[in-house]
Amino acid sequence: MTHREKLGILVGGGPAPGINAVIGAATIRARLEDVEVLGIEDGFEWIMQGDIDHVRPLTIDNTSRIHFRGGSFINLARANPTTSPELLENTVLALLRLGITQLITIGGDDTAFSAMKLEEKGAGRLRVAHVPKTIDNDLDLPPHVDTFGYQTARHIGVEILKNLMVDARTTSRWYFVITMGRKAGHLALGIGKAAGATLTLIPEEFRTPIRLRTLVDTLAGAVIKRLADGRRDGVAVIAEGVVLRIDPHDLAQLERAERDAHGNIAIADVNLGEILKAEVLGRLKRFGLKARIADKDIGYELRCADPIPFDMEYARDLGYCAAKLLLGGGGSAMISMQAGHFVPIPFATLLDAETGRAKVRMVDVHSARYAIARRYMIRIRRDDFEDRQALARYAAVAAVSVEEFRAQFEYLIDDEPPSLELLRRTAPDRESAESDTRA
Secondary structure (H helix, E strand, O other): OOOOOEEEEEEEOOOOOOHHHHHHHHHHHHHOOOOEEEEEOOOOOOHHHOOOOOEEEEOHHHHOOHHHOOOOOOOOEOOOHHHOHHHHHHHHHHHHHOOEEEEEEEEOHHHHHHHHHHHHHHOOOOEEEEEEEOOOOOEOOOOOOOOEOHHHHHHHHHHHHHHHHHHHHHHOOEEEEEEOOOOOOHHHHHHHHHHOOOEEEOHHHOOOOEOHHHHHHHHHHHHHHHHHOOOOOEEEEEEHHHHHHEOHHHOOHHHHOOEOOOOOEOHHHOOHHHHHHHHHHHHHHOOOOOOOEEEEEEOHHHHOOOOOHHHHHHHHHHHHHHHHHHHOOOOOEEEEEEOOEEEEEEHHHOEOOOOOOEOEOOOOOOOHHHHHHHHHOOOOOHHHHHOHHHHHHHHHHHOOOHHHHHHHHHHHHHHOOOOOOOOOOOHHHHHHHHHHHHO
């Protein structure tokens, strides 16, 4: 690498705690090698138009303490250079005019796809390393590896949920809490399970398309079940991504919602919490039941939070490795840390053969982790219909016969995963273990 070459850093997509830690660590690593670093402001917004005026020098002095703070030191945007070959070529040429031949991109699956296509368009003129960032935790990493920002977002989300749970109990109301998670339910499940929410709904648990009635009956059934236990309160956590799987015939708002530069529906325009609140209240009214329900979105409160120590350290490791890879002549990879070791994931393995886009990691609803979460939820379950006494209590609350309650709600168990079966150790295994212990 010559001194004329520079390292560029840009951030795409939405905010996530830890972005600044990546920027700072990468900058320090490069500057120690006497490589100039430029922060590209607002993601691809300007450079894909050929505008090279929106950059700033990054130095050790101006980045050495930014890892403590949320947000993005160089801002970000959802601009998409992959919508045309011209925009991609503009981006490559703009970077080369700036003297940038190595680029670190920080972002989610859309930015990862842009990074892949940018290096491809560069045809050897540009080397790119991508650092996976999203509070949704849905990039294609091994199951045990989180994306940076997720743990901080979950931590802040649990703190919010704790307060809502106390308020719900104090005021005898329900909260329908909508969390971020456009495609996968990792964040909703992580928050709901850790906090002990009444129930959590994620897109992966339903067959597609989801009928709105299924969501409404799941929530109404949980309210009825709580009432049968003498409780008028509860907190349901719902991943926003369920809205994208609802049958369009059931939700006209989907057609009217705006889309971003990557074609994603602006979920906030759909007001899922308000819709579910109104529908559930109407469903309960048909049983002669009343409930107090408040809907609340959490997400923007999580995205720009100061990172917790886990994400500070994790993101700094990722930033260091991204710079190290490029400075050493590598590239064309997504950066990961696995069991304390740097593992580059080649761009070629990230594409989904069916969609042609970056792969998305979904919640495994057949895992022990999900089965345990499901078991602690208060919602209509398969074993409710095997317990005549419990079923009679629920039917009494709804003021219908047991047969009518079964007819209206039993369909909800059709997609319920099987219960978790933990393997029991055999007697010889136990004896061997005891022998090992005595030894």
